[in-house]
Amino acid sequence: MTSIASHPRVSGDRAALISASAEMTLHAELFDLESTMDSGQVFGFRKISAQCYEGGFGGQRTVFSQEGPVLRIRSEEPVDPAAVRRFFDLDRDLDPIHACLDADESLAGLSARFRGLRILKQDAWEATACFIISANNNVKRIQHIWRNLCQGYCGSLISFPTPEAIAASNAGVLRRMGLGYRAPYLFETAKAVAQNRASFEEIHTLDYASARGRVLEFKGVGDKVAECVLLYGFGKQEAFPVDVWIFRAIKKLYFRRRRLTPKKAREFGQKRWGASAGYVQQHLFHGARTGFFDII
């Protein structure tokens, strides 16, 4: 169910929305905008208030807000509703994922707590760049660097710089934007992608294992970043990123007093949850970070 209304907007609204002139609503059943946007999978959106986020979408500044099952989209030009549904993964049946979560005693209550948490389908290049930046970093700083990149290369916060734009600069520019020792990693990867775009886009067509091999060839992409890129950028649902939070959670919930390595944690998650591994991981991550689990 989709309705589109394009009309001048009278603002008794927040300053961020003043220039919005197109408004659209989507029926989004079993969707929670807040847990989706706040669960560390995307860095380019600014939280305006609870259930209200602003960021670049489809090349323009866009505000997403939610009231019950209604997702409201405000922008200057009408956006493509199909693109919104795709971005928020709204057409995925969450039943198998909830079944995985509910079947697991250790995860009791997790699906109910974050009902409607979905994994975004982000641009693959942006996801690759962002998760290279994320290495040994924190969410706040990643967001700060994201803004520096957009402002520095594009002059606005609407779009993320292309690999070509970054490849045409140098690692020093990136370093000054706050990337620190990750600057040469992103620069080298941008050059590689810019030089062979077709190869990068081809990763979409590969299965998880083959795609993983390709992604791991990029500088600054190790086991964990690769899983993030595969899950958030290439939609590979078997991906299971293991960061410090997931490691702690898996260790505490399933490997008490047993030796565990990040690789073993990943293989455990993938074997246990299969095609739902990525979604289960997202619930685990958000649960761990928000204190749902007592894992510290």
Add this chain to the structure above:
DNA sequence: GTCCAGGCTTCAA
């Protein structure tokens, strides 16, 4: 001042 953050690369054993 130390510790930590959605880790990776390099090098040695």
Add this chain to the structure above:
DNA sequence: TTGAAGCATGGA
């Protein structure tokens, strides 16, 4: 294959 050192930066 595994383990350890080194790496930028800013907030807690």
